[in-house]
Amino acid sequence: MERYRRQLMLHGFTGEHQRKLKDSTALIAGIGGLGGTAAIYLAVAGIGKMVFAHYGNLTLSNMNRQILMKHEWIGSSRVVQAQKTIGEINPDVEVEIFDGRISGDNIGDFLDGVQITLSARPNFNERRILNAACVGRDIPMVEAAMNGMEGYLFNIVPHVTPCLNCLYPEDDPEWEELGFPVLGAVSGILGCLMSIETIKLLTGYGKPLYSEMLAFNTMNMDFRKLKTWKDAQCTVCGADQTRT
Numbered sequence: 066m067e068r069y070r071r072q073l074m075l076h077g078f079t080g081e082h083q084r085k086l087k088d089s090t091a092l093i094a095g096i097g098g099l100g101g102t103a104a105i106y107l108a109v110a111g112i113g114k115m116v117f118a119h120y121g122n123l124t125l126s127n128m129n130r131q132i133l134m135k136h137e138w139i140g141s142s143r144v145v146q147a148q149k150t151i152g153e154i155n156p157d158v159e160v161e162i163f164d165g166r167i168s169g170d171n172i173g174d175f176l177d178g179v180q181i182t183l184s185a186r187p188n189f190n191e192r193r194i195l196n197a198a199c200v201g202r203d204i205p206m207v208e209a210a211m212n213g214m215e216g217y218l219f220n221i222v223p224h225v226t227p228c229l230n231c232l233y234p235e236d237d238p239e240w241e242e243l244g245f246p247v248l249g250a251v252s253g254i255l256g257c258l259m260s261i262e263t264i265k266l267l268t269g270y271g272k273p274l275y276s277e278m279l280a281f282n283t284m285n286m287d288f289r290k291l292k293t294w295k296d297a298q299c300t301v302c303g304a305d306q307t308r309t
């Protein structure tokens with residue numbers, strides 16, 4: 066508890082909130098600028114367990130944003146190194162890793178025992194798989210994306226808030242997985258915001274975003290909250306979809 070003494074001083078944040086966090090497991094889909102930053106702050110806050118899913122090895126061009134990584138690790142598996150860094154920061158946090166892409170076939174394996182998902186993959190396909198799987202299993206998901214100086218954040222609470230498919234029924238045909246600009250500090254603040262929403266959703270502390278999207282542009286420091294609506298005909302969470 067000494068490790069968490071300063072956060073236990075937060076108004077209304079009790080030992081019970083801390084215990085809920087300790088009893089929680091989060092799937093972090095994407096250990097990059099967003100997911101990696103979120104993982105650090107969930108670890109220092111005392112989450113019980115995280116599952117890291119990310120495909121591939123660390124490259125030099127990852128290093129402008131991936132603060133879990135060290136220069137000497139370029140060429141080695143990102144999830145292996147992320148697990149190592151988290152262990153050095155807070156050895157009480159359990160980390161499971163998977164070095165691969167998320168697919169419709171393997172998503173079920175990751176979600177066993179998970180209470181929340183952080184969606185931080187840089188492509189529509191994996192985000193849609195995560196969305197459908199979490200809605201189907203009633204697992205809340207923190208959805209965040211960035212592009213250049215801009216960021217977007219909303220929570221998907223199945224059958225309460227809109228899902229990803231309600232808001233984005235079609236892929237952006239222009240989108241390229243590694244073709245968008247990133248300033249590390251922008252992915253960093255968005256990763257921090259993801260971790261705050263995760264802590265709130267897991268513990269019941271504070272007021273998470275429900276049916277609202279935080280959209281910001283750090284080019285002129287414009288931060289706003291936009292109201293979002295469920296699509297009753299949504300093919301993922303709409304009224305006609307049977308709950309599984």
Ligand SMILES: [Zn+2]
Binds near residue numbers: 228230231299300303
């Ligand atoms: Zn939906």
